[in-house]
Amino acid sequence: MPTTIAESARTTLTKGARNQRVIRGVLNGAVTIVAALALIPIVYLLVRSSEKSVNEIAQLLVRPKTLEVLLTTSALVFGVVFITVSLGVALACGLHFVRLPMRRILIIPAVLPLAIPSYVFTYTWIALIPEFSGFLAGVFILSVTTLPYVILATLAGLRTVDGAQIEVARSLGLSIPQTFRRVVFPQVKGHISAGALLAALYTISDFGAVSLLNVETLTVTIQNMYRASYDRSAAAVISLVLIAFSTLVVLADEKVKQKSPDEGMVKLYSTKNSLINKAWLRVAVIAVLAVFSLVAVVIPFFVLISRFMSNRVAIQWGELASTSISTILVAAFGALIALVLSAPLGIVLSGAKTPTGRYAQRIITIGHGLPGVVIGLALVSIGSKLGALYQTTFLLAFAYALLFLAKAVASMSSSLSRVPTNVKDVAATLGMNQWQVIKKVVTPIAAPGIGLGTILVFLTAMKELPATLMLRPTGFDTLATQIWSAAAINRFNEAAPYALILVLVAAMPTFLISRPDKSDRTFIQENARSQK
Amino acid sequence: MSNKFRLAALAGASALFLSLLTGCSSSNEQAQEVTELTVYSGRSEEFIAPFFAQWESESGIKLNVRYGDSAELAAQILEEGSNSPADLFLSQDAGSLGAVAEAGLFTELGADVASEIPAKFVAANRNWVGVTGRARVFAYSPERLKVLPKSVTDLTSSVYKNQLGIAPTNASFQAFLTALINANGKEFAKSWLEGLQANGVKIYPKNSAIVEAIDRGEISIGLVNHYYVWEVSEALGREVKVNVEFFEPGDLGNLINVSGAGVMASSKKYAATQDLINYLTSVAVQQKFVTETHEYSLLEGAKAPADMPALAQIGAPTVDLNSLKDIKATQDLLIEVGLL
Numbered sequence: 001m002p003t004t005i006a007e008s009a010r011t012t013l014t015k016g017a018r019n020q021r022v023i024r025g026v027l028n029g030a031v032t033i034v035a036a037l038a039l040i041p042i043v044y045l046l047v048r049s050s051e052k053s054v055n056e057i058a059q060l061l062v063r064p065k066t067l068e069v070l071l072t073t074s075a076l077v078f079g080v081v082f083i084t085v086s087l088g089v090a091l092a093c094g095l096h097f098v099r100l101p102m103r104r105i106l107i108i109p110a111v112l113p114l115a116i117p118s119y120v121f122t123y124t125w126i127a128l129i130p131e132f133s134g135f136l137a138g139v140f141i142l143s144v145t146t147l148p149y150v151i152l153a154t155l156a157g158l159r160t161v162d163g164a165q166i167e168v169a170r171s172l173g174l175s176i177p178q179t180f181r182r183v184v185f186p187q188v189k190g191h192i193s194a195g196a197l198l199a200a201l202y203t204i205s206d207f208g209a210v211s212l213l214n215v216e217t218l219t220v221t222i223q224n225m226y227r228a229s230y231d232r233s234a235a236a237v238i239s240l241v242l243i244a245f246s247t248l249v250v251l252a253d254e255k256v257k258q259k260s261p262d263e264g265m266v267k268l269y270s271t272k273n274s275l276i277n278k279a280w281l282r283v284a285v286i287a288v289l290a291v292f293s294l295v296a297v298v299i300p301f302f303v304l305i306s307r308f309m310s311n312r313v314a315i316q317w318g319e320l321a322s323t324s325i326s327t328i329l330v331a332a333f334g335a336l337i338a339l340v341l342s343a344p345l346g347i348v349l350s351g352a353k354t355p356t357g358r359y360a361q362r363i364i365t366i367g368h369g370l371p372g373v374v375i376g377l378a379l380v381s382i383g384s385k386l387g388a389l390y391q392t393t394f395l396l397a398f399a400y401a402l403l404f405l406a407k408a409v410a411s412m413s414s415s416l417s418r419v420p421t422n423v424k425d426v427a428a429t430l431g432m433n434q435w436q437v438i439k440k441v442v443t444p445i446a447a448p449g450i451g452l453g454t455i456l457v458f459l460t461a462m463k464e465l466p467a468t469l470m471l472r473p474t475g476f477d478t479l480a481t482q483i484w485s486a487a488a489i490n491r492f493n494e495a496a497p498y499a500l501i502l503v504l505v506a507a508m509p510t511f512l513i514s515r516p517d518k519s520d521r522t523f524i525q526e527n528a529r530s531q532k
Numbered sequence: 533m534s535n536k537f538r539l540a541a542l543a544g545a546s547a548l549f550l551s552l553l554t555g556c557s558s559s560n561e562q563a564q565e566v567t568e569l570t571v572y573s574g575r576s577e578e579f580i581a582p583f584f585a586q587w588e589s590e591s592g593i594k595l596n597v598r599y600g601d602s603a604e605l606a607a608q609i610l611e612e613g614s615n616s617p618a619d620l621f622l623s624q625d626a627g628s629l630g631a632v633a634e635a636g637l638f639t640e641l642g643a644d645v646a647s648e649i650p651a652k653f654v655a656a657n658r659n660w661v662g663v664t665g666r667a668r669v670f671a672y673s674p675e676r677l678k679v680l681p682k683s684v685t686d687l688t689s690s691v692y693k694n695q696l697g698i699a700p701t702n703a704s705f706q707a708f709l710t711a712l713i714n715a716n717g718k719e720f721a722k723s724w725l726e727g728l729q730a731n732g733v734k735i736y737p738k739n740s741a742i743v744e745a746i747d748r749g750e751i752s753i754g755l756v757n758h759y760y761v762w763e764v765s766e767a768l769g770r771e772v773k774v775n776v777e778f779f780e781p782g783d784l785g786n787l788i789n790v791s792g793a794g795v796m797a798s799s800k801k802y803a804a805t806q807d808l809i810n811y812l813t814s815v816a817v818q819q820k821f822v823t824e825t826h827e828y829s830l831l832e833g834a835k836a837p838a839d840m841p842a843l844a845q846i847g848a849p850t851v852d853l854n855s856l857k858d859i860k861a862t863q864d865l866l867i868e869v870g871l872l
Contacts, residue, residue, distance in 0.1 A: 063867070212741075226604065226607050230610065311768065373604065380612060474617070481599075
């Protein structure tokens, strides 16, 4: 045969390069489409803002109130990030490094608060302590509500740290705090920052808690302008201020991540670290978790149930069941759409840094700080022109996907970047095509993290209210709308069963999140098998 | 989990979703004879659903009711414009109706619609009609508040320092403030608001929160609608320690506001919507509102809710409700003094 080995290698390579180019083109195209979808609310705000004259806009921006609200928002975000990061990292380290009984169960109460709508949570605290109000109360409530984001993100990071490194550091004489600072922290700070970013954006976009506690953030001002003045363009101008603020937060997070070590260094699988076996640490971790679950789950439920008992009404079981099912279905469908939409961007972001990827991620993340009412109205504005599609469960699920896309993208890209490029290359040289590589190499490593992101979207979608009220099919109820309609006329006793179900439903996927150790191990076993 | 299982689960979920989707989209189909109406209701399901159910059984027409906050539903209708699927908008307050009317999205109602409702409770251009009345009052703690105010303007007095609660985002409060601006000018209203702020006024997200705050002793007096003490007592399952009182006759603090309804210009079901409005404003149903929701009937000579004076005896100020539709200036003022 005339063809030499070198020649055939070259043709394979050029063919491979062409394939690569096509794939990259398709990916970038897909990313652009997703970014365009995520831009809908921002474009909507620009259009609405442009209805005001430059003069009016300037007046809105320079009034003392705007500055005051901006300061309150920044202080609140700073406070919440400070508390969630210190407490969340400590708890995550405790859960990861300390030998604990029933570790998988222990993580559940740390994640459950994700399922409780912040207005229900706040209400129960006000019912318990009438004077509960103001800035510090806001920091408290939002820290408790967003702590799970930091715990989960940090735990995900800690799982990528090689236990062997820690053992080497310890044998070289570093103390536990020193080991953490010099070996562990530099490897997980990107993850911590990702969790803190979610906490910060949640704080920026929250309405329920801050409005009940009389803390006026940008979101409260925006919502007040919509609710009370029908002044959509003034609300849009303030929303743009909020977007500017979210942009700063997102850039800060990027800054932290830039200084993180090269992601390419991530190992194929990490040696399990040996667990710290100290009684006082064990007690401390369990005690902190117990206090946290008391504050975040037990007390709210105690208040709701006691309110229910004091003014008992017959529970409508049929309605409760059908509402639960439709909530689960539409939230799951939203999470599924988010998963699909986040895939191309996740793949792009996990590879070499490209401007398309960077801008798309920024747009999606910044939009995550917008209050639900803004995204709801933006989608009403466009959706109402779509005829039969408007106010269908499909559009509602799609809205959930857009609202919480940032969560899905974050987990998707960080999970995919755990897959080392050289392993993919090796698989390719062994004759696997792109799809085989994705199926046999990428998916097993990245699946647990991607699953976590999907579940986060699912949990948040289940309790979403403002966009749900506007976009749901007429007559369609979710657990959150049922809680709202009882709470709107102060009947928290009637809201109790729905709130209980919401948390019970949330507990199930939470249990799945809490077991990624298992999938890690399966992967290691599978790998060991394939190596034989 | 095996891949097969995952696939099956996925297929199952999609099938369920599809059935959901088709189940819900049938409402969009055009029918020759009117069999369904779509109502956007800013009024709470708990209170209004029984009325809707009765009309459904009487008319044989199915109601698809979309519940929401009145102001948010109005904002939604403004965004939807002529594409709105709504046939009728039932609002908690005249302000939301005014905003939709202003945008030209309501149709003019004929003289035979709600003909018994006095003209002062109907939009001048007949774009909407009042359905029930709610009076502005002050709620107070009889234990702690010894000096009752005679006028809203008394509330800036040091007697009420740190004792007063208001809900500036509430539509009824804004309607009252609009009346105050219209009657006495913007400067007067501004100095009144600043007087309240200097007097340590406490801000609440809604009326019921004010009543609860008085009940638990946080404040002693608050500006609310008349039925909230009843509503909060119902919700808590006990009588709250809060009374309701009117200011002196003619004081703007005794303003009567209405919940009301308008028909969307984009609706093709005018006859059916008109029938629904006539039902809601009929004598029997009006009386039912009085007993079931503790609101005022708007019909002449109707009975008042329990423990309340008759509508004519309140000493309500003479305020043209149409003049309250421009809440833009009110909003700007609230924004200017920093209450919004």
